[in-house]
Amino acid sequence: MTATEPTKNIVPFAEQTYLDAVYARLDELREHTTQRLAQVRREGPSGSPQNRSERDAFATLYEDRLAQLDAVEDRLVFGRMDLRDGGRRYVGRIGLSDDDHAPMLTDWRAPAARAFYQATAANPGDLILRRHLQTRARTVIAVEDDVLDLDALTDAAEVNLSGEGALLAALNAQRTGRMGDIVATIQAEQDAVIRSDLDGVLVVQGGPGTGKTAVALHRAAYLLYAHRQRLERSGVLMIGPSRVFLRYIEQVLPSLGETGVVASTMADLVPGVSARGIESDRVAEIKGRAVWARIIGSAVRARQRVLPERELKVGSVRLTLRPAEVREAQARARRGRAPHNLARVTFVRQMLTALSRQYSEMVPGLGEDDHMEVLEELRSARDVRVALNLCWMPLSATGLLADLYAKPHRLAEAAPMLTAAERALLERADGEWTPADVPLIDEAAELIGADEEADRARAREAETQRAQEVEYAREVLEASGAGGGMVSAEVLADRFATSGPRQTTAERAYADRSWTYGHVVVDEAQELSAMAWRALLRRNPTRSMTIVGDVSQTSTRAGTSDWGATLDGPLRGRWRLATLTVNYRTPSDIMDAARRVATAADPEHPPTPVTSARDVDDALAITRVDDLTTGLRAAVEAERRMLDGGRLAVVAARHRHAELFAALEVSPVVDLTDEVVLLDPAGSKGLEFDVVVLGEPAELMPESDRAGDLYVAMTRPTRRLHVVHHGPLPEGLADVH
Numbered sequence: 001m002t003a004t005e006p007t008k009n010i011v012p013f014a015e016q017t018y019l020d021a022v023y024a025r026l027d028e029l030r031e032h033t034t035q036r037l038a039q040v041r042r043e044g045p046s047g048s049p050q051n052r053s054e055r056d057a058f059a060t061l062y063e064d065r066l067a068q069l070d071a072v073e074d075r076l077v078f079g080r081m082d083l084r085d086g087g088r089r090y091v092g093r094i095g096l097s098d099d100d101h102a103p104m105l106t107d108w109r110a111p112a113a114r115a116f117y118q119a120t121a122a123n124p125g126d127l128i129l130r131r132h133l134q135t136r137a138r139t140v141i142a143v144e145d146d147v148l149d150l151d152a153l154t155d156a157a158e159v160n161l162s163g164e165g166a167l168l169a170a171l172n173a174q175r176t177g178r179m180g181d182i183v184a185t186i187q188a189e190q191d192a193v194i195r196s197d198l199d200g201v202l203v204v205q206g207g208p209g210t211g212k213t214a215v216a217l218h219r220a221a222y223l224l225y226a227h228r229q230r231l232e233r234s235g236v237l238m239i240g241p242s243r244v245f246l247r248y249i250e251q252v253l254p255s256l257g258e259t260g261v262v263a264s265t266m267a268d269l270v271p272g273v274s275a276r277g278i279e280s281d282r283v284a285e286i287k288g289r290a291v292w293a294r295i296i297g298s299a300v301r302a303r304q305r306v307l308p309e310r311e312l313k314v315g316s317v318r319l320t321l322r323p324a325e326v327r328e329a330q331a332r333a334r335r336g337r338a339p340h341n342l343a344r345v346t347f348v349r350q351m352l353t354a355l356s357r358q359y360s361e362m363v364p365g366l367g368e369d370d371h372m373e374v375l376e377e378l379r380s381a382r383d384v385r386v387a388l389n390l391c392w393m394p395l396s397a398t399g400l401l402a403d404l405y406a407k408p409h410r411l412a413e414a415a416p417m418l419t420a421a422e423r424a425l426l427e428r429a430d431g432e433w434t435p436a437d438v439p440l441i442d443e444a445a446e447l448i449g450a451d452e453e454a455d456r457a458r459a460r461e462a463e464t465q466r467a468q469e470v471e472y473a474r475e476v477l478e479a480s481g482a483g484g485g486m487v488s489a490e491v492l493a494d495r496f497a498t499s500g501p502r503q504t505t506a507e508r509a510y511a512d513r514s515w516t517y518g519h520v521v522v523d524e525a526q527e528l529s530a531m532a533w534r535a536l537l538r539r540n541p542t543r544s545m546t547i548v549g550d551v552s553q554t555s556t557r558a559g560t561s562d563w564g565a566t567l568d569g570p571l572r573g574r575w576r577l578a579t580l581t582v583n584y585r586t587p588s589d590i591m592d593a594a595r596r597v598a599t600a601a602d603p604e605h606p607p608t609p610v611t612s613a614r615d616v617d618d619a620l621a622i623t624r625v626d627d628l629t630t631g632l633r634a635a636v637e638a639e640r641r642m643l644d645g646g647r648l649a650v651v652a653a654r655h656r657h658a659e660l661f662a663a664l665e666v667s668p669v670v671d672l673t674d675e676v677v678l679l680d681p682a683g684s685k686g687l688e689f690d691v692v693v694l695g696e697p698a699e700l701m702p703e704s705d706r707a708g709d710l711y712v713a714m715t716r717p718t719r720r721l722h723v724v725h726h727g728p729l730p731e732g733l734a735d736v737h
């Protein structure tokens with residue numbers, strides 16, 4: 001931002017007039033789209049299947065467009081650029097033109113809008129003035145100008161150097177429990193990240209509150225806009241740390257006019273696997289190690305065995321299972337490098353051929369015609385079935401893993417690289433899957449594969465049919481001119497092809513474990529284990545990713561404190577780094593205290609430096625109490641009185657929660673729109689609140705020498721941090737007064 005002098009804010013009449021015209025255009029487009037939709041629907045359920053699917057596809061197109069037009073209603077226009085050549089451009093959530101195709105509003109993602117975010121007084125480019133428009137409903141309530149070249153300005157009297165500024169106004173606003181977009185006030189260093197190239201892996205490292213989540217979401221919206229053809233079909237996957245977090249951010253992309261992003265936690269990544277179990281951080285760390293790729297590989301391989309020679313009864317005939325033949329059949333099956341269950345088909349075929357050869361030797365005089373019958377008899381003979389299964393067991397991913405956990409000898413055989421004590425920690429007879437199991441299940445599913453060859457044949461047939469549909473869709477689009485850049489022939493063909501309930505790319509992608517996405521965005525990426533990275537990279541073979549995180553906020557042992565150490569191997573060193581440096585959330589007094597605590601805990605690795613954008617009076621309070629629960633209750637009551645509609649979180653170690661739910665009268669089910677919520681530090685990751693009341697900070701950094709959890713919890717508030725403690729304070733907090 002350039003320096004501004006506070007003066008009285010007068011909204012020029014012309015701005016309201018312009019805004020009215022833009023909204024009138026929005027209404028017109030809505031009306032037009034509503035009519036087209038009604039017309040398509042009126043055509044009724046008659047006609048050939050082709051006609052019907054075509055109609056459904058267009059109905060979906062218009063429904064999507066309507067949803068988009070509705071979603072951009074709020075703060076549709078937020079900026080104006082006055083250009084050196086006398087031109088003027090308004091910037092908003094979407095691009096709009098009038099009936100004569102003259103531009104009225106420039107999409108914030110268009111190249112022409114870039115200067116709005118990038119221009120500075122030192123580097124104004126073509127801009128002489130940047131104006132922020134603040135609106136409520138359809139009314140302009142304030143304007144604020146950055147003069148970038150005073151000499152070039154023709155009408156300096158019109159300039160409005162307002163008070164607090166658009167950015168500060170956004171930062172000071174009360175929190176609602178839902179993240180908002182930052183489209184009106186994206187800062188230059190953030191804009192550079194948002195518009196960075198689609199290809200390759202971009203790692204965004206930034207301290208707390210530097211806008212990593214906001215930037216990641218805006219980047220997803222930008223990429224979908226700039227590379228719609230490429231990403232619309234393949235989809236974008238966004239990984240967040242928890243379901244609560246995904247709910248927190250769920251409104252941002254729709255408000256930017258994008259709805260097609262698949263949002264998931266790592267725990268929900270494999271369809272059909274529900275990972276609600278809880279386990280210790282120590283166990284999760286063991287399960288996260290890269291060595292599991294080998295462990296699971298050996299476990300699968302262990303189900304491909306060579307049995308000692310044995311007799312096989314087939315009716316009245318006695319055959320012999322010969323180890324040499326088993327070995328040969330297994331070698332052939334492995335040669336194709338197909339997954340276990342698929343390769344099994346080759347193995348079985350080879351064995352049946354070998355056994356039928358034996359059969360012919362023992363029962364001379366069989367003709368060519370009898371061959372099929374013999375094969376059938378072999379296939380259904382119990383001894384043969386049992387023996388072939390023992391030699392090459394059909395597997396399921398979850399079955400394989402459950403077996404490893406339940407049978408110590410199997411785990412010992414597959415995982416000699418783990419110590420006996422580590423293996424003992426993994427042992428369990430049953431129980432729920434945990435988040436750390438999910439990447440292991442995914443790994444196993446990859447090695448095991450689906451179970452019929454028929455899947456492949458079906459896929460080949462579908463491919464041919466699809467090519468015909470795409471061709472047809474292309475013709476339809478050309479004939480109707482309905483695409484308008486919004487939809488590609490491939491996408492329309494997908495919609496033609498989908499009978500029954502409408503299925504978007506996102507829905508299909510989410511339901512398909514082997515879906516590969518055009519781009520993957522990972523938030524709080526510092527927590528991902530080596531095995532989790534493998535699962536994600538599998539879903540993105542083109543290596544187009546945005547990874548955002550902060551290695552100073554890592555709270556799990558499986559996570560990373562060094563991007564290079566974690567990513568260099570799997571990405572073969574091919575990734576680029578961007579750094580964000582300004583904290584837009586946490587007031588400077590709180591940020592300084594958090595930094596002192598983290599540095600005292602691990603002087604060798606102090607957190608990455610950030611500068612707080614704001615100072616807030618009375619931002620940090622520390623209260624010593626005799627009883628923690630009573631003390632927390634009193635603190636919450638006091639803070640609540642000053643909350644004035646904002647949001648408050650109590651952060652305390654999990655073992656305190658049972659008592660605190662009752663004492664603080666908060667719901668055990670976290671709903672961030674509640675005025676007060678109770679969280680553990682891991683649950684507070686990525687979130688923010690007006691006020692945070694922190695209970696017994698020393699308990700938030702138990703045995704480790706790192707302050708990851710405590711550092712995260714301390715940096716959540718936008719206004720005030722109230723630390724309540726009975727025991728000793730961690731170093732770095734003890735000296736604050």
Ligand SMILES: Nc1ncnc2c1ncn2[C@@H]1O[C@H](COP(=O)(O)OP(=O)(O)OP(=O)(O)O)[C@@H](O)[C@H]1O
Pocket residue numbers: 167170171180181182185186187190206207208209210211212213214215550553584585685686687688715
């Ligand atoms: N350019 C901006 N304009 C307005 N608000 C912003 C801007 N950048 C960030 N913010 C706000 O700052 C807050 C912190 O942003 P965000 O949650 O994206 O940070 P983060 O780096 O992901 O934080 P953490 O790592 O601590 O979870 C959010 O409320 C966000 O809306």
